[in-house]
Amino acid sequence: MQKIILASQSPRRKDLLSHIVAKFSVQAADIDETVIPNESPITYVSRLSLEKAQHIFNSNPDAIVIGSDTSVIINDRILGKPVDLQDCINTLSLLSDKQHQVITAFTVMSKNKTITQVVSTDVLFKAVNEEEIINYWHTGEPQDKAGSYAIQGIGAKFVKAINGSVSSVVGLPLVEIEQVLKEVME
Numbered sequence: 382m383q384k385i386i387l388a389s390q391s392p393r394r395k396d397l398l399s400h401i402v403a404k405f406s407v408q409a410a411d412i413d414e415t416v417i418p419n420e421s422p423i424t425y426v427s428r429l430s431l432e433k434a435q436h437i438f439n440s441n442p443d444a445i446v447i448g449s450d451t452s453v454i455i456n457d458r459i460l461g462k463p464v465d466l467q468d469c470i471n472t473l474s475l476l477s478d479k480q481h482q483v484i485t486a487f488t489v490m491s492k493n494k495t496i497t498q499v500v501s502t503d504v505l506f507k508a509v510n511e512e513e514i515i516n517y518w519h520t521g522e523p524q525d526k527a528g529s530y531a532i533q534g535i536g537a538k539f540v541k542a543i544n545g546s547v548s549s550v551v552g553l554p555l556v557e558i559e560q561v562l563k564e565v566m567e
């Protein structure tokens with residue numbers, strides 16, 4: 382049985398993966414997440430998921446390594462984690478009363494096979510005003526979340542509708558990863 386390593390520092394990804402994999406370990410892959418000029422959102426998240434997996438695979442060449450990246454996309458703009466309150470206000474104001482996409486790419490890397498997939502989910506926000514955003518910022522929830530919100534937490538109050546994978550929005554598309562893990566372990 383090959384060892385499985387989740388290349389992530391995210392407690393949410395660890396929790397999600399535990400629903401489909403009984404035994405695995407976790408190692409954070411600290412990589413540069415700067416967007417390359419003119420890089421498309423899909424290319425960006427795919428590249429990052431691959432780089433995270435590769436980073437950990439380099440020192441664990443006998444393991445199966447899972448890397449992933451989640452970004453929020455609106456009008457082709459990539460929205461990552463907010464750097465400060467103003468950034469959070471700008472981001473959530475952009476999402477207010479509109480539909481956006483949450484895209485998560487994951488890479489499963491092993492000696493024999495490397496597979497990368499991207500899962501996109503549509504999320505529709507209600508109208509959100511600045512006072513609500515500032516109050517939300519002070520809960521401490523948006524700080525480490527792509528797009529400055531967490532659908533699994535208080536941020537759920539902004540979400541009118543979702544069409545796609547809930548686990549993908551939280552960081553790991555479980556249905557797709559389970560399928561790819563099967564393929565890689567064959």
Ligand SMILES: Cc1cn([C@H]2C[C@H](O)[C@@H](COP(=O)(O)OP(=O)(O)OP(=O)(O)O)O2)c(=O)[nH]c1=O
Binds near residue numbers: 391449450526
């Ligand atoms: C939109 C959204 C994002 N997120 C999270 C998922 C990701 O953890 C985070 C996006 O940042 P990522 O850079 O994808 O991941 P990370 O830095 O948390 O962890 P690592 O790179 O080590 O794997 O935002 C939520 O938890 N809920 C949401 O509703």
